[in-house]
Amino acid sequence: MSLPPGTAEQELSLAAAHVDLERLLREQQALLNSAGVGIAFIRNRAVVRCNPHFAKIFGFSSHEQIAGIRSASLHPSREEFKALGRAAYPSMAQGKTFKTERRMRRRSGHLFWASLSGHLINPDTPLDGAIWIIDDIDEQRRRKALLSNALREKQLLFETAAVGIAYFKQGMLTRCNPHLGNMLGFEPESLLALTNIPASIAYGTSPLSVLAQISIGSTGNFEGEITLRHRQGHNIECEARSRWVDPLDRTQGEVWILMDITERKHIQSMLTKAQAELERQVSERTNQLSETIQTLHQEVEDRKRVQERIHWMAHYDPLTGLPNRTFLAERSKEAIAQARTNQTPLAVIFLDLDRFKHVNDSLGHQVGDELLQEIAKRLRAVVREKDTVARLGGDEFVLLLPGANAQGAARVAGKLQEASLRPYQIGHHELSMAPSMGIALFPQDGENIESLTQSADVAMYHAKLDGRNTYRFFTPQMHAKSVRALQLENAMRRALERNEFTLHYQPQICLHTGEIRSVEALLRWNQPELGQISPAEFIPVAEDSGQILQIGEWVLRKAITQLQTWHQEGFQKLKVAVNLSAIQFHQPQLPELIGRILLESEISPNSLELELTEGVAISDPKAATLTMDALRESGIWLSIDDFGTGYSSLSQLKRFQIYKLKIDQSFIRDLDHDSNDRAIVNAIIRMAQALGIQTTAEGVETQAQLDFLRDQGCDEAQGYWFSKPVSAEQISALLASYKPWLPNASPK
Numbered sequence: 001m002s003l004p005p006g007t008a009e010q011e012l013s014l015a016a017a018h019v020d021l022e023r024l025l026r027e028q029q030a031l032l033n034s035a036g037v038g039i040a041f042i043r044n045r046a047v048v049r050c051n052p053h054f055a056k057i058f059g060f061s062s063h064e065q066i067a068g069i070r071s072a073s074l075h076p077s078r079e080e081f082k083a084l085g086r087a088a089y090p091s092m093a094q095g096k097t098f099k100t101e102r103r104m105r106r107r108s109g110h111l112f113w114a115s116l117s118g119h120l121i122n123p124d125t126p127l128d129g130a131i132w133i134i135d136d137i138d139e140q141r142r143r144k145a146l147l148s149n150a151l152r153e154k155q156l157l158f159e160t161a162a163v164g165i166a167y168f169k170q171g172m173l174t175r176c177n178p179h180l181g182n183m184l185g186f187e188p189e190s191l192l193a194l195t196n197i198p199a200s201i202a203y204g205t206s207p208l209s210v211l212a213q214i215s216i217g218s219t220g221n222f223e224g225e226i227t228l229r230h231r232q233g234h235n236i237e238c239e240a241r242s243r244w245v246d247p248l249d250r251t252q253g254e255v256w257i258l259m260d261i262t263e264r265k266h267i268q269s270m271l272t273k274a275q276a277e278l279e280r281q282v283s284e285r286t287n288q289l290s291e292t293i294q295t296l297h298q299e300v301e302d303r304k305r306v307q308e309r310i311h312w313m314a315h316y317d318p319l320t321g322l323p324n325r326t327f328l329a330e331r332s333k334e335a336i337a338q339a340r341t342n343q344t345p346l347a348v349i350f351l352d353l354d355r356f357k358h359v360n361d362s363l364g365h366q367v368g369d370e371l372l373q374e375i376a377k378r379l380r381a382v383v384r385e386k387d388t389v390a391r392l393g394g395d396e397f398v399l400l401l402p403g404a405n406a407q408g409a410a411r412v413a414g415k416l417q418e419a420s421l422r423p424y425q426i427g428h429h430e431l432s433m434a435p436s437m438g439i440a441l442f443p444q445d446g447e448n449i450e451s452l453t454q455s456a457d458v459a460m461y462h463a464k465l466d467g468r469n470t471y472r473f474f475t476p477q478m479h480a481k482s483v484r485a486l487q488l489e490n491a492m493r494r495a496l497e498r499n500e501f502t503l504h505y506q507p508q509i510c511l512h513t514g515e516i517r518s519v520e521a522l523l524r525w526n527q528p529e530l531g532q533i534s535p536a537e538f539i540p541v542a543e544d545s546g547q548i549l550q551i552g553e554w555v556l557r558k559a560i561t562q563l564q565t566w567h568q569e570g571f572q573k574l575k576v577a578v579n580l581s582a583i584q585f586h587q588p589q590l591p592e593l594i595g596r597i598l599l600e601s602e603i604s605p606n607s608l609e610l611e612l613t614e615g616v617a618i619s620d621p622k623a624a625t626l627t628m629d630a631l632r633e634s635g636i637w638l639s640i641d642d643f644g645t646g647y648s649s650l651s652q653l654k655r656f657q658i659y660k661l662k663i664d665q666s667f668i669r670d671l672d673h674d675s676n677d678r679a680i681v682n683a684i685i686r687m688a689q690a691l692g693i694q695t696t697a698e699g700v701e702t703q704a705q706l707d708f709l710r711d712q713g714c715d716e717a718q719g720y721w722f723s724k725p726v727s728a729e730q731i732s733a734l735l736a737s738y739k740p741w742l743p744n745a746s747p748k
């Protein structure tokens, strides 16, 4: 109902309407002011009015500031503004609210995301404008983008992670990644078939059963190793962790991260085994090494001991423990040097026990050795600490007395004699043993230990000559007897017991048959200090000193024993010729001695030939003839050695039972160019033939000599042309391979 205009009612009604409108406007304004979104009235593409939030969104300090602003300026560009208009107005024209999200521009020019909602005030009259509600969703959009990124990343992780990931809710598998399927031998789809089924039904004995069971009772905080089963039945060792998806809401379930560590475990177990094996080997090797080290230690110790022993043996006499010759030499060098520097005296005593050999021969070496040990003790007890008592070997001792002059040395020698007065008790034997001593003084009797010992030895020899059990000082007159001869004589006294002698043999060839009939035994002496000494030199010394008897007996025994060996080897016809010195020959017991040796060796006397020198018969031809007869009667052959150099007469030769003359090599040597020698040799052969005596030429060295001798009718030859004197073994070899040469042919 309408009131008539100008009336009081109308006035009142208008006033009331006005009040209502104002209230409405106030309410509207309050709504706009307090709205949490931006609201603007747009008309004619310009902001007519807006609320404070709208102004704030676009960066204006008050809504008044924004009023009148072209709405296009609130958009990033004109094009986008137009595009919004094109999109919005067709539906707004139908009275619908247009909603969109667009980027808009703040007053500062910065763009931001906004949600827009537009509505025409009156769709019939679009020019009335539109209301736009705008919200700043920039932060919201950013968060959303972050969230979706995070979700994408999570999904990517889930799908591509190289660990198995499974989500469980109350024991039910809700989700799992492909890697877990792969780990357990499932296609992802078939594993998914187990999802959302109660664990008890779904897993039974399936690969995830363990996990499902743990999961049911899980605290959501499991960390450890579990064993899953592969679809094909084998075990998969896993390092597993579980966490509540939301600790505050456990109904959200839990996530399990599973890493297949089967390979690692396998490698670990192999490593553990390898390490154990390595440790075993190391400990074995360590044991071996420690054993080796122990052995090495032992070896070093042994070697040290051996070296000490070697050193000891090289410096000490093993029987008496006294220094030996080497040690004596070392000590004396020092002592002599001091004596020379300080001009002090020094004496050397050479001590040899009288008739010690007799003890050895009669009571045996054991007693001899013990006696030597006792004597050594007494010698040592007599001298001072700084003196040296050395044993050279056998029964010979040398005392080196630094600081001792003639008087001092004589005093020591006297004490030694005195000490030897007391008998030695060896076992049940009471033995007396006296020394003979020679004293040499430094420097007059020698400037080094060799010459001092030599002089003392010579003096000792004179002490022995002067009746033994005494001492003598060395004097230059003692040199009257050649030092060399004395040396040889002294050395010879020890040669037999030290086995220094050997025999060599030289074949004697029959010039009629070419056969080796006999071999001549020739003595060799290799003296350790003096070297090889020729028998031409030492036999006369041995004869002079009387030692030829012992030596000669040794030669006879040795040669006959060797002949026995050759006979046993099959050379029964072989004979041996032994040189007999005149002194030996004159021994009345000679035939008996030789007979005994032959008997002992079971050698027929016919196999032995004795070579005598022409001189044997000079002094007592009668006795010589008797000895020769006795020898010959026993069957032994006798020959005259070195024939032509002595004084044999034809009449003598006729009387002697000689079967062979050995023509001295001095006639043979020059046969080729000395007609006298040829004449002599010819005469000897003729003469011998006339007497029915055979001839042997000595020292045949050439074919020409041999030819001549054969032409002359010489029966035998001996010399380097056939063979030098050689060892018994070499003779055995020669006999074994020997082929008698034809008389007219060369023997070589």
Ligand SMILES: Nc1nc2c(ncn2[C@@H]2O[C@H](COP(=O)(O)O[C@H]3[C@@H](O)[C@H](n4cnc5c(=O)[nH]c(N)nc54)O[C@@H]3COP(=O)(O)O)[C@@H](O)[C@H]2O)c(=O)[nH]1
Residues within 6 Å of the ligand: 506, 520, 521, 522, 523, 524, 534, 535, 536, 539, 555, 579, 580, 581, 611, 641, 642, 662, 665, 698, 699, 700, 701, 718, 719, 720, 721, 725
């Ligand atoms: N009473 C003893 N006398 C012996 C003994 N052993 C050897 N002797 C005598 O010593 C002298 C030297 O003998 P040796 O040095 O052995 O010389 C002999 C031969 O080696 C040597 N010879 C032999 N063939 C040749 C040769 O062709 N040329 C050459 N230059 N020399 C040669 O001649 C020596 C032979 O001696 P022998 O026949 O006895 O004359 C010597 O007088 C030996 O007798 C022994 O045990 N007891």
